[in-house]
Amino acid sequence: MAYWILKYLAALPLRFCFRIRVEGLEHVPGGGGAILAGNHLAVFDSFFVPLVVRRRITFAAKAEYFENPRTAWFFRAVGQIPIKRSGGSASQRALEAAKGVLEDGRLFGIYPEGTRSPDGRLYKGHTGVARLALECKVPVLVVACIGTREAQPIGRRIPRLFMPITIRISRPLDFSRYHGCEDDPLVLRKITDEIMYELRELSGQEYVDTYATRTAGGSEAPPTRVAVLPDGSASTLERTAAMAAS
Secondary structure (H helix, E strand, O other), X not given: OHHXXXXXXXXXXXHHHOEEEEEOHHHOOOOOOEEEEEOOOOOOHHHHHHHHOOOOEEEXXXXXXXXXXXXXXXXXXXXXXXXXXXXXXXXXXXXXXXXHHHHOOOEEEEOXXXXXXXXXXXXXXXXXXXXXHHHHOOOEEEXXXXXXXXXXXXXXXXOOOOOEEEEEEOOOEOOHHHOOOOOOHHHHHHHHHHXXXXXXXXXXXXXXXXXXXXXXXXXXXXXXXXXXXOOOOXXXXXXXXXXXXX
16 A cells, blocks of 8 residues: 555655656556566666556565665565665565465566666666566566666765656566576576676677676776677677676
């Protein structure tokens, strides 16, 4: 109930204060489980996507939000799932909770990069999204947020108002051809790279073939090794990622 109350309370001011455009909303299925995999440029991404999608979305949110009393009440009220980005058993429990959301026929939102982009570029995705898609046998819809970084750069508390925001949603990506390969790391990487390629195409972001990292203080930091993909097909992206991994 809190999710819907907060959504409708936020809808009017957000639509008044920003020029929001959505493309591909018809691709979101009317029922059944599906994963929404998005780029992550600003905190506002988690507000604008639920605003335009009619169905409820359960997001994976960083565990720090649940440890801070000022934000914990909000994230618990709207039913978000805490996930520790350091990995380990806590992250595995979060993925199990996400599986429950998908098996119940609901929408689950996740940012494959694992954190906000430190510089507006698109970073290498973690394979948890691929594992979820295969284990739960659900499609993945790529969601590209455009303009949210300009509206609220990292470190800026008060957003810039009346900025254009575009949300682009892809057609469902079907990975049923890989069912049964949930434990194959090469398959998981291939699926993840396909998702990131689609994100790159929708968002227009420059791709960086390494994971986004964070400083000891918790803020995003640019990586040291960068490989920008040339224009090309999904297979080109996969080959580049495979060479980097090796």
